[in-house]
Amino acid sequence: MYDIIGYLLTLVMLVLFLRELAKKKKRNHFQQYDLSDPNNQLRFVSNASFKSKPLMERKVAHVFYDIENKLKARDLGERVFSEVALGAYLNTVQRDDNAFKSINSKRCDFLIINRYGQPICAVEYQGKEHYQGTARHRDAIKAIAHEKAGVAFLELFPEDSKDIIHAKLERALAA
Structure with missing residues (x-):
């Protein structure tokens, strides 16, 4: 009986841990690509190649x-x-x-x-x-x-x- 409760408790803790890990990963991914952050903008622009184009047809x-x-x-x-x-x-x-x-x-x-x-x-x-x-x-x-x-x-x-x-x-x- 105690083994089943211990097993279920461990399973619940594992699920909660994995859920929190997924949230953190998602939050980090969002922060890494957040365009409102000027550091990200600087990184995006620094890593991109640009060329000029005509302003008007x-x-x-x-x-x-x-x-x-x-x-x-x-x-x-x-x-x-x-x-x-x-x-x-x-x-x-x-x-x-x-x-x-x-x-x-x-x-x-x-x-x-x-x-x-x-x-x-x-x-x-x-x-x-x-x-x-x-x-x-x-x-x-x-x-x-x-x-x-x-x-x-x-x-x-x-x-x-x-x-x-x-x-x-x-x-x-x-x-």
Whole structure:
């Protein structure tokens, strides 16, 4: 009788020990790959190989240069930037973490600022491959955030000629 109780007690202790060991292993694995830890980030980046890649596809670059040339012709000190995170230039008026997190990781293709560094127009280039997955939702979120912030939101399309791009820019920048 005592042998069975001793055996069962030993078995329970072994199961508890193995369970705790598995938890510790899982916790260590999580800590080892936790991206919120800057030491892990440093390790990942140090161990990886990197290469540069073009910031813009050729067609997008042409649109960028068209915008840049139009702004130079206006001679108002406006500048254009590419691939800007919305969280870099938009913020919620009252602290609203969910709303801010909803825009923070999104980017506009081009951001036009005035001579004082204030954003005045975000430009989205809707290329042929643009509307995939949740693109319509992302664009709606971007449009609403810009409207609420008083920053013009302009959409350009592959079929837009240079003249059409310039006319759309004039209308957006005049608003």
